[in-house]
Amino acid sequence: MTSRGFFSAFDDVWLLDGVRTPMVDYCGALGHVSPTDMGIKAARAALARAGVAGDDIGSVVAGNMAPGDFDQFCLPRHVGLYAGVPMQVPAIMVQRICGTGFELFRQAGEHVQGGACDAALVVGTESMTRNPIASFEHRTGFKLGAPVGFKDFMWEALKDPAPGINMIQTAENLARKYGITREEVDQFASDSFAKAVAAQQSGFHAGEIVPVVTEKFELEGYHPRGIRLSGKVTEVNADTHARPSPVEVLAKLKPVYEGGVQTGGNSSALVDAAAAAIVASGDYARAWTKRQGRKPLGRVVAAAAVGVPPEIMGIGPAPAIRLLLARTGLTLNQIDRLEINEAQGAQTLAVARELGLDLARLNVNGGAIALGHPLAATGVRLTVTLAREMKRAQVRYGISSACVGGGQGIALLIENPEVA
Numbered sequence: 001m002t003s004r005g006f007f008s009a010f011d012d013v014w015l016l017d018g019v020r021t022p023m024v025d026y027c028g029a030l031g032h033v034s035p036t037d038m039g040i041k042a043a044r045a046a047l048a049r050a051g052v053a054g055d056d057i058g059s060v061v062a063g064n065m066a067p068g069d070f071d072q073f074c075l076p077r078h079v080g081l082y083a084g085v086p087m088q089v090p091a092i093m094v095q096r097i098c099g100t101g102f103e104l105f106r107q108a109g110e111h112v113q114g115g116a117c118d119a120a121l122v123v124g125t126e127s128m129t130r131n132p133i134a135s136f137e138h139r140t141g142f143k144l145g146a147p148v149g150f151k152d153f154m155w156e157a158l159k160d161p162a163p164g165i166n167m168i169q170t171a172e173n174l175a176r177k178y179g180i181t182r183e184e185v186d187q188f189a190s191d192s193f194a195k196a197v198a199a200q201q202s203g204f205h206a207g208e209i210v211p212v213v214t215e216k217f218e219l220e221g222y223h224p225r226g227i228r229l230s231g232k233v234t235e236v237n238a239d240t241h242a243r244p245s246p247v248e249v250l251a252k253l254k255p256v257y258e259g260g261v262q263t264g265g266n267s268s269a270l271v272d273a274a275a276a277a278i279v280a281s282g283d284y285a286r287a288w289t290k291r292q293g294r295k296p297l298g299r300v301v302a303a304a305a306v307g308v309p310p311e312i313m314g315i316g317p318a319p320a321i322r323l324l325l326a327r328t329g330l331t332l333n334q335i336d337r338l339e340i341n342e343a344q345g346a347q348t349l350a351v352a353r354e355l356g357l358d359l360a361r362l363n364v365n366g367g368a369i370a371l372g373h374p375l376a377a378t379g380v381r382l383t384v385t386l387a388r389e390m391k392r393a394q395v396r397y398g399i400s401s402a403c404v405g406g407g408q409g410i411a412l413l414i415e416n417p418e419v420a
């Protein structure tokens with residue numbers, strides 16, 4: 001695999017703290033909540049949890065893929081304003097599809113390292129439910145008898161027209177290339193569910209979740225907005241997809257494509273969620289540590305992004321991680337924990353096989369097969385989960401990473417300040 005790509009190193013950039021909403025199966029209790037409002041909720045909670053005043057934020061870096069409301073163009077701005085960031089502070093939308101959340105840290109790292117600001121608010125948010133049913137053809141009207149062009153944006157957006165296949169088929173290509181069987185994918189998925197359930201029972205996941213309730217977000221001089229939960233639900237405080245999933249049960253599910261290895265049980269779950277974090281400069285982080293009496297969650301050491309062939313997009317993390325290691329002079333053996341997004345089971349197994357990765361260090365609290373993959377929120381969720389797990393296990397280095405539709409991979413290297 002190529003070692004060409006994009007690399008950023010950071011000397012003194014810190015992830016202070018982070019938090020997320022629960023990840024809720026699509027068409028569930030968060031189904032009526034716009035990605036902007038989920039983002040505001042996560043952003044407010046991240047500031048509160050970090051003990052950082054909105055006033056201290058000098059940049060809002062937000063990500064969202066599917067337009068989940070008509071005001072999506074203003075999403076980063078509205079998230080910043082309704083989270084209490086000052087009027088004068090600008091906000092930007094970032095898009096690297098499933099790699100968006102990681103890219104948010106990379107860009108925020110550049111903002112603070114370059115001296116553009118002391119602290120940045122990073123927010124990834126995604127409503128899979130509110131993917132629109134869209135048409136790009138009807139502004140000029142309908143011809144009598146002509147086919148109506150409305151389609152499901154979510155299903156259509158999972159296709160890559162360059163190779164002419166969808167994301168599940170890219171994983172099937174990897175399964176064939178790496179000789180990965182249905183049994184192996186189901187076993188990997190079953191383990192992901194078991195690890196997620198165990199981490200739920202031990203309270204690990206609850207440690208990064210802010211419960212979501214029906215509530216109003218006020219902003220002086222402007223229209224209030226807010227969250228209304230679906231149905232009779234009054235509070236959502238836990239992820240909904242993870243459940244015990246014995247391999248014999250998963251083995252009975254029909255493959256998405258005849259003869260293929262991917263099913264609804266061993267592919268990433270479609271969920272609604274947002275995640276947010278605070279990234280700060282060394283000076284800010286050291287003053288923060290004095291004030292808070294605790295160390296940041298992690299040091300953001302470096303980031304790498306690469307391109308791979310679109311028809312095997314899922315292999316992206318392998319060359320991204322290789323580039324990250326080559327440029328930082330570390331070896332895979334020195335990386336104690338990895339969070340690699342489980343877009344599809346065969347895809348993650350192909351990455352592990354390509355890298356010769358020990359599965360015992362991978363996604364130890366469950367992955368997206370069990371917990372879900374809210375596209376732009378995923379990288380923030382994985383990086384916060386990784387840093388928290390590194391603190392729990394008292395290990396020094398960790399990598400969070402994902403493949404990206406269209407053929408890319410992105411990876412972040414995080415160091416635990418309690419062990420460094």
Ligand SMILES: CC(C)(COP(=O)(O)OP(=O)(O)OC[C@H]1O[C@@H](n2cnc3c(N)ncnc32)[C@H](O)[C@@H]1OP(=O)(O)O)[C@@H](O)C(=O)NCCC(=O)NCCS
Nearest residue numbers: 098167168245249253256263264265267268269270343405
């Ligand atoms: C694979 C995919 C198409 C399946 O979608 P779906 O058909 O709506 O999936 P469902 O959740 O309904 O699951 C299909 C079946 O498996 C069952 N199932 C899923 N997980 C299960 C589990 N852990 N245990 C038991 N049964 C399970 C469901 O109950 C359902 O059964 P039913 O058909 O009897 O209702 C969809 O999840 C997907 O595309 N995921 C990947 C997303 C992706 O690629 N993201 C971008 C990455 S680049």
